Amino acid sequence: MAPPSRQGHAAAVLSVFLLILLAAPYTAAIGVNYGTKGDNLPPPAKVASFLANRTRINRVKLFDTNADMVRAFAGTGIAIMVTAGNGDIPKLATKDGAVSWVSANVAPYYPATDISLVAVGNEIMATADKALINNLVPAMRTLKAELVAAGFPKIRVSTPHSLGILSVSEPPSASRFRDGFDRAVFAPMLEFHRQTRSPFMVNPYPYFGYNGDTLAYALARPNPGVPDPGTGITYTSMFEAQLDSVFSAMKKLGFGDVEIAVGETGWPSKAEDGQVGVSTTEAAEYNRYLIGEASAGSGTPLMPKRTFETYIFSLFNENLKDGPVAERNFGLFQADLTPVYDVGLMKDGTAAAPAPAATLTSTEAGAPEPAKAHNASKATKKHDKEAAAAPAEVTASAPAPASGDDASPEGTGPSPSGAPAEGDSTDDDKTPEEGGDAPAAAAAAGESSEAAAKDGDAEGSTEKSDTTPAPAGAASAAADLIVPVSSILTAALSLALHM
Template identity: 75%
Template structure:
């Protein structure tokens, strides 16, 4: 998606340091996306040790199956979601291909490394590649069968999608899956997820949907809210509305009981000059709200009392990523592990941050 319009200016960074001292640690497991498109990042072994000893993060999501990264998490107690590349999908749709993929990418590491889920590709619907789209669900099915045959039945299988899979996404009650894909792809996919007790993975970014006027709604600050005339519900959080939009689309196909997993969400600390609402302050504000929202157990208006497995984007800034400035600046930590801000995920937040002006 295109970045939001540019307005206004950033707040002073000193404010963030004061915020660090007053946030309580979260009580629900929160994951983080660990990308590696940078030329200044620490070794996987150092990353794993840091997460274990210094943070409360107990799960990571990888965008590949790099052996050194998967091995680094062996014996750490951190669960790992790995990703089969988009190019692997046609091969995974065959039993021999799926068996070989499991033998190469899972068997050498599991169960020493707690691989919890295999994500098949990433945002495949956005590629418009008919071959990948057509093979996606068969690849998921065949890969799951290969995992079961190998004795790894506890490993879930799913695929991450952007909110581009929806049409009429606002208001939430009107949301539905895209025409043709609803029957051809999402009905069999949701049947598979329901049968295997695996989640539908969605990447939800209020950041990509806000402008200067809707910033309070995107950050869930005090705001008048947005009325869904279909249900009479007034939403004061864009993130919650996005989740309910996904739920509404699933319900229209009869699969409202399938779990929703938030594969990516976050807020950058830097964007184009003059863009309102982008600094360490807003990034900390959004992610602090996010943790409370997904772990509180209150759920959403359409999914009361649900909790959502959620992976914040991202662990580090990645200076080699293409695209707008913001794409390289979603990181919560600098390469030396200095936090960009704190949202309660550090085990020693008070001792680490002593400056407050």
């Protein structure tokens, strides 16, 4: 028999690499937020088994340290993030308090349950609580020291932020942290992240910053883009603009090397009647884009080739959440574990029913712009609360954030109506902020307005904001296996040509 031809070898090599290429999107860490504000949700053990055996989801973010939920993920191979309640922060800033917390909430479960990160509180900078803000970085430091002392050095420590931490969010090159907090809180926090190789976590939500004219930009569909005069870059993705805004603020303080992670981001599949841009079509479109971004390793214009540890909001539609219709419809799955829509996360190829045709934008069909949500006033309250929360003792010499910078609805989202009781989720209402009517250029840089009330099921979680996916930096453990598509194609072509 004649030996195979060189062309045959080349074809075989290309076939193998095409198979790898098709599988590549799922080598990245795909995380979800697991909220529990529903009276019809399956038990934690069933959820953990479903995720491990039926889906490609390999990371889960919990909004507390519920023992049943943490224990359910033991031996599943799924890494989880647990959350220390806002009210725990003052105690965590003390050695005894941190030792006690680790003994009760980590030691009984780790390493059987792969606890990869502890989130200290949820969107603390938005609470206006000076005691929590002043103790946040000390609590992070002390908790990390006690985790190391207890023999758990691999567990990272971080805290999620809404985009309300930015006083300027667009264009991305002009972005900066709020005055008074930049040097007093964020500089030492970023130094902690650098020293411990942990991610700075943000919650970007293009959903809370779009309107009828900017829907394509928010969903990263083909669009003219929004220019940044400072860099000459034209952004065609609000999510990337939001991440670059956070990066610019970090870089201005000298911490551009610290990795970023996306703690929450998502898009609802249902909202108020007449709201443009919300259906299973748009929700699937946004989350497919998000998964692709997390998998490709292409980064953003200002952070090329970075990968971001990203957690989609959310796992389930939660029928007991307060607020507008959208708040209860951010889920990837129904309570019976069937997909709300298909984004390719099921191992067995199970898909939801076909999504309806894409909704036309307001300019295409004359439809009304996204409803401003009856919570629009909460967005203003959130800004006011953050402005009033200027660092107390720790920033005695630092000026308080100018009310003018943070009073506008842009940069923050609707705030929760109240702090939940310990252990309760605070999945707050998510609705397009008042900034939703801003022109494209404004919505562009990812008006941190998105900060709009993301649910932080965490205790005391306060106003959530539109969040942008928090990428886990280039060194993110979540992206250890990610291989950029361009690299795969280059290798395939190179081998094929040399056969």
